[in-house]
Amino acid sequence: MNRPLPSGSAAHAAPADLSEVMQQVARGDKQAFSVLYDALAPLVFGIAVKVVRDRAQSEEVAQEVMIDLWRQAARYRPDAGSVATWAATVAHRRAVDRVRSAQAAVDRDNAQAAREHRTAFDEVAEQVETRLEGEQVRRCLRGLTELQHQAVTLAYYGGLTYREVAQALRTPLPTIKTRMRDGLIRLRDCMGVTT
Template sequence: MATPTCTEPAPTTVGVRTEFQRHVDGLLVRIGAGDAEAFAALYDLTSSRVFGVCRRLIRDVAEAEDVAQEAYLEIWGKAGSFDPGRGAGTGWIMAIAHHRAVDRVRSTEGARRRDTAWTRNAYRRPGDDTPERILAATEVEEIRAAIGRLSEVRQQALVYAFFTDHTYAQASSMLGIPLGTFKSRVRDAVRALRTLLAATS
């Protein structure tokens, strides 16, 4: 996503909207009436700030760009409800971007928790606490030593599965492999680690 330099000048009078803010207000009113040219102008003026809001909450640049684009789709769809009398358009835009970013963070965290629960349930044997020992990391040195004895592929799978905030889908994408392949690698790595930890018990 292109991130043009924002040309907003610094406010000159406290409590009074700047010329830039009034211009944004006018563009939003035109967008509400279906003016595509006004939307393009608004994007050029505000995209760097919108992306900045998303980037502060979302670590992944590409994902932050996606969320910024989603914010603009919402802006286009809701511009008809914007009322300059209730507040400046710049604040209205940034609130939409912030809400979108927060929603994405919550969604990603929820997916990560589901992946973690899936791992616990999928790889547990009766009486086996390997997933919990990995996730809780209460025996850090023992676990590090055992992981260090695994193959590079297995180590990589465990690191992405248990020691990062990435979901399985994100991890598989970053590694350039299908999601099913990544899950198989994690399963294989957990089994190998289970064997090593059992030998040290």
């Protein structure tokens, strides 16, 4: 959509004269930029739409490219190609960057969701496993003799040494060692642990 421009040298520039318009833009001529914008915006937007495939994002890319052309007009070199080619190159690069950035954001979100999902699953699985093991241990402990149960409980849940267990239960140390060995064998068999 072309807008009416005031008369002046930049206002009458044809697309073939865009390198001259670009020189005027490089000197800060806003009317020249208006001509440049009208001449190149459709091309830039078209490239953005082909690459980005989202109209709103393509409009943003096109605006960014046009701002780049304004800011970097002094860098344009006519011997390197036409203004339209330069603008198309800038537009393509900017559009590809937008797609890569969007894809990287999606990849980061997916990776984070996978980590959170895996963590939540692992925590639940671990809690269930711990609960089941705890129930199995309690069931197996009930199958021990009273002395075996007391000795194993004091040693493994109370953190006592064999000697301290013997003192706490007022039982000779060799008897505690035998009861502990026998109790642990029964627990192992009950829990289905193989060695």
